[in-house]
Amino acid sequence: MNASRSTGPSGLQFTHPFLAVVLGGGFTGMLTAAALSGYADVIVVERERLPRTPALPTDLPQARHAHLLSADGARAVESLLPGVTERWLAEGARALPLPSGASAAAPQGRSTRRPAKCLIACSRDLLDRVVREQVPALDGIGVLDATEAEGLTGTAEHITGVRIRDTVTGRVRRLDADLVVDATGRHSTTPDRLVQLGLPAVAEERADPGIVSATRIFRAPPGAPNYPVITARSAPEEHAGHGRTATLVPIEGGRWLVTxxxxxxxxxxxxxxxxxxxxxxxPQCVIGDLIADAEPLSEVHLTRDTASRLRRYEQLLPWPTGFVALGGAVAAFTPDYGQGLSIAAHSALALRQALRRRGLDAPGFARTVQQSLARIAQAPWTDATGRPLPAAAAGARPSAAGRFVRGAVNGVLGTTLGRSPVCRAYVDVVKPAARFARPSASVPLPAAAPAARRKPADH
Incomplete structure (x- = not known):
């Protein structure tokens, strides 16, 4: 059959020589699909049935703790999905610049001045929904929701696809692919699936300070539509080494999200x-007073599974061709760290850059990508947990993306962690969408699709 006219299980018209399957239809999975667009036909496999309409403010289906997307992360997303930032802002997200004088920790204990950085502040629902609406419209992308990945197919040396099950009908089938990408997040079952194929267990780093997160949404009182982001932390030494924290984020719809x-x-x-x-x-925190008389719009959502985890896929030998894990499936951080979205965006962008430089069928493509993702996680893991990785494990120097994320984290948290009690407010100066829509000079433009090759079949 002519590949350009064949049809996949999602109704996707195959137009590219390669097929990629992305496991997970959340923020990370959709960005991964966007990164692959133009280089392969893509099928996104999502266990849950994706909402056909926006979630109601008081009926949010997922954990909704405070999320702030840094400017570096927003630029990475923008390079994959041009116009996404403008859509976020048009639907109520806000661009909140950090103070230009904020200092951040530097190596060897030095302090450095960083230029002004910005945050995209809105609900996680808005972030996800805009991405979820924009990605399936890209070239060659289809979505199979209400579909669960039951296992990988192939061998320890080469992953050839995935077994999927329709959660409504129970039908199981095999979906062959040139590349399978795990973007299912911190609860990924990939380590077990690789063991089932005969690979050794994946080494895992874990840091669990026992943090519990609680979030509630409030209606912002009249006269406070432009309130800034506020974050505060009590001194760690006062509370068993961690300290109590509070973060208030103004989100769309005249609401405050407090974690x-x-x-x-x-x-x-x-x-x-x-x-x-x-x-x-x-101490010295005004958030409690601000929300004391505010109208609650949700119940309290509590999360206890907040441990930071780093799976060391780059150490696994042999690494199977045709498979990559990224985002939270590789590195998942405690909510206090707050940069999971940016790390996911930079990871998807690294995949796009590898496709542009090498092509999906290049020898060792999957292993090279996995090693680059390990370098992205290196600096954030050290900053989030205080545990440096051995230089030989992930490269002697963090990647540029890893340093971007480290800079964003230090810019937000550098003056609040490990010091006397402090409450910081970030001045609210909304910038035009074009300010954020300009990708950094280091972001490559998409190249032409790779040369034709065989089309995998759906069985």
Missing amino acids: LTGAGSDRPSEHADRFVPFARRI
């Missing part, structure tokens, strides 16, 4: 009547 964290005996509760008192116990 509290704590550890050990000093952690937030799912009980609504304890939410405000917990925030008020943070």
Whole structure:
């Protein structure tokens, strides 16, 4: 059959010589599909049925803790999905610049001045929804939702596809692919699936300070539509080495999203009547007072699984061709760190850059990509956990993307962590969307699709 006229299981008209399957239809999975667009036909496999309409503000289906997308992360997303930032802002997201004088920790204890950086502030629902609406419209991308990946097919040396099951009908089938990408996040089952194919267990680093996160949404009071982002932390030495934190993020729809964290005996509760008192116990913090009389729009959402995990796929030998894991499936961080979105964006961009430079069928393509993703995670992991990785494991120097993420984190948290109690407000100066729509000079433009090759079949 002519590949340009064949049809895949998602109704996708095959027009490219390669087929890639992306496991996970969340933020990371959709960005991964965008990175692959133009180089392969892409089928996104998502276990849940994706919403056909926006989620109601009081009926949010996922964990909704505070998320702030850094300017570096937004530029990475923008390079994959031109116009996405303008759409976020048009639907109520806000661009909040950090103070230009914010200092950040530097190597050897030095301090450095960083230029002004910005944050995209909105709900996670808005971030995901805009991306989810934009990606399937790209060339050669189809989505199979309500479909679960049951296992990988192939051998320890070469992954050839995935077994999928329709969660409604129960039908199981095999989907062959040139590349399978795991973008299922921190609860990825890939390590077990690789063992089933005969590979050794994947080494894993884990740091679990026992942090509990609690989030509630409030209606912003009249007269406070342009309130800034506020974050505060009590001194770590006062509370078993972690400290109590509170973050207030103004989100679309005239709402405030407030996330509290704590550890050990000093952690937030799912009980609504304890939410405000917990925030008020943070010294020099105004968040508790601000929300005391605000109308709550949701229940308290509590998350206890907040450990930071780093899976060392780059150490696995042999690494199978035809398979890559990225985003939270490789490195998942505690909510306090707050840069999972940016790391996912830079990881997807690294995949795009590898496709542009080498092509999907280049020898050792998957292993080269996996090693570059390890370098992206190196600096953020060290900053988030205080545990440096051996230089030989992930490269002697973090990648440019890893340094970008480190800079964004230090810019936000550098003046709040490990010091006396402090409450910071970020001045709200909304910039035109064009300010964020300009990719950095280091972001390559998409190249032409690779040369033709065989089309994998759907069985």
